[in-house]
Amino acid sequence: MSLMQIWDIPGGIHPPERKDLSNQTPIQPAPLPARLILPLNQHIGAPAEPVVNVGDAVLKGQLIAKANGFISVPVHAPTSGTISFIGPQPYPHVSGMLAPAIVIDSDGKDQWCELKPCADYPQLEPTTLLELIGQSGISGLGGAGFPTAVKLTARPTQKIHTLIINGTECEPYITADDMLMREFAAELVSGIEILVQLINPEQVLIGIEDNKPEAIAAVKQAVAERPFHVCVFPTKYPSGGEKQLIQILTGVEVPSGGLPADIGMLCQNVGTAVAVHNAVVLGKPLISRITTLTGEALARPMNVEVLLGTPVGELLSFAGLDQRSLNRLIMGGPMMGFTLPNTDVPVIKTTNCLLASSAAELAAPTPAMPCIRCGECAEVCPASLLPQQLHFFTLGQDHEQLKAHNLFDCIECGACAYVCPSSIPLVQYYRAAKGEIRDLEQKQLKAEQSRQRFELRQERLRLAEEKKEAERKARLERAAHAKASQASATTAEAPGNAVAPKASGLSDELKKLKIQASMAQVALKKAEKQLATHDTPELHTQVSELRSAAEVAQKALDAALAAEPVVTPSNDAELKKAKIDAAMLRAQLRKLEKVEAPTAEQQTELQQLRGQLEAAEKALASLQTAVAPAPTAPVSNDAELKKAKIDAAMLRAQLRKLEKTEAPSAEQDAELQELRSKLSSAETLLASLQQQTPATAATTTAEPGAVDPLKKAKIELAMARAALKKAEKAEADADALSPLRAAVDAAEHALHAAEDASNKPAPQLQRNDKRPIDETRRALKTEVAFARADLRKLERDANAETAALDAAHARLSTAEQALAAHQATDSTSTETQ
Incomplete structure (x- = not known):
């Protein structure tokens, strides 16, 4: 152990030490208190989290x-007993x-739990040692x-080359470390x-000040031949500060705002080292x-080994506190300690001194006076700061200047206030x-984090909107293509197209042109609806292209119609179809005209319907002119009229029931x-039959008051057929349909029997053998209808996913293929029969 060079620090003071009050007697064990209060935050950092509950029994x-x-x-x-309370309790703080x-609540037994000593610690890994120290609850004493x-955790980029053990204890009155080293x-x-192993x-x-000769001798004797250097240096306050001690022992200054580890050094208190050993x-x-425990208000100043959580009042009573002479009770030394508001607070891990001073010992501070700019505060500052300037900037709350003048390098030793004449x-x-400053920085940090989160969120929303817009455009394109493909695959003409009614003798080329014109009109209408909802340049371009394509298709159709030879219809089927189309268009038009406040889209649809109705009425008028009334054969009986x-x-x-x-x-x-169109056809037929019936109806041979059997049989057959049709529309099961079909067959047989029994000639009946309803075909048609409805719903939804649209298209295609295959098989079997 060689002699080490000692450096000096700037500033510093020499207040009265008064250490002889408490270092004359050995360390005494403090009495076991009846109740211990253990704060969860006795250290720097996050408070501990309880793992016990009220009522639990614990061991020391x-x-x-x-x-x-x-x-x-x-x-x-700290002792054995029972957990009596968990919650807010007095805490050693000036506030x-x-x-x-x-x-x-102590049980008085002071019974230890099972301990796990480790005498062969040199065999342990550093990580195991660190974990053991951390689990023991050790913080700087x-x-x-x-x-x-x-603090001991290794830093990858910072090699610790010097370990400094702080035994300075420069604060007046305090002798805890002195007695511990002895x-x-x-x-x-x-x-x-x-x-060292860690x-x-x-x-x-x-490092030990020269005012502790007994401690110096004891430590040197214990060190013996070990390569540890016991460095003794002159007493000066505040040489016990971490940065000041490093400068005294090594001559190296810790950078402003830095830590000792930044220059490869680590400081630990002597009490902390003993706690690591234990x-x-x-x-x-x-x-x-x-x-x-010191101060002139105590009868027996001393150093005690006290359990954490012991109330301060019990310790002072043990040391013989004189309440009459007590002026101030300070936790810590007179330079850096703080006044306790009461004696109910407990001893914690950082409680190194309790100073019970009298009024003569520590007089009350005099009222502050204006600064006289003497500069003595700057001369004694161990951190080479400008306390006077810092004071002015503090009064003006000039935080930027405070940080520029290194306020946070202040160790709060109190030397400047000690020498201040004001x-x-x-x-x-x-x-x-x-x-x-810390509060403002914390708020600024939170504000900056909030700003970054907001900007990141806005960016995510922008990207999501762009992605959604791209997917929407892709869906529109796929929907348009799918609609065109679907329309080209079907041979049915779109209802309400403003074209001439389809003649029975149209050529294949004309049919193809009509289909293409219909497809173009449907695609244009859908694009116009989308444009009304989302006004974008892309949709404007798409609508223009579709409108041009529709005009081209319409012109081609008009040219083909003009070149097509007029075919005179051989019957009134086309006339009936034209009447039905006109009636359906009138119904749609009346429905839309009832809307009180129509939207722009509905108004557009109104104009289109009016145009379509006008064209349909013109076509109907031309057909009525072209079709000459066929001569009607005299009716021999009123059977057809009654039917x-x-x-x-x-x-x-049926129509009245649905209208309700x-x-x-x-x-x-x-x-x-459909019912309205059928009713219109039925009324037209009825009117023509009534015109054909002679004014003088043939009288029946039945007696007055008797019911005509033939008429009764016809009515019963009609009622049976109506009941069967109603059940089929309700999709009743086979068990419910079987008796209804049987009733229809019985009514038909009864009608035939009545016709044979009557004197009237048998009517020329053309019976169609109706095949029973194919349940498989009905299920396939239902699946096609549901698939088409789901697809249209997805196409109308601007937020629909691409995968869902693809799945809907695939479902519809599969259903249509299955239905077509079943119909082909059914047709083949019918032809075979």
């Missing part, structure tokens, strides 16, 4: 709160605030309270060896510490300014239109 050394985060330490039970804590395991020097050296430094320096070698967690509490101003009346009555009844529906579905609307 048992874990009662686990570390909650990386910078946090656990809390252990007198409450803090979360665990309260243990010199006053700061930083978690020791975190009585626990061997444990101190053992703890240093464990720290960080493997090149040198170990133990945790590793003895297996004991940190549940007690050495605390100085009694300005400079340290209090600096602490308040630091708190304000027409019955059919018309049944159709009216309040909110008809799309399928019901279609059925309504």
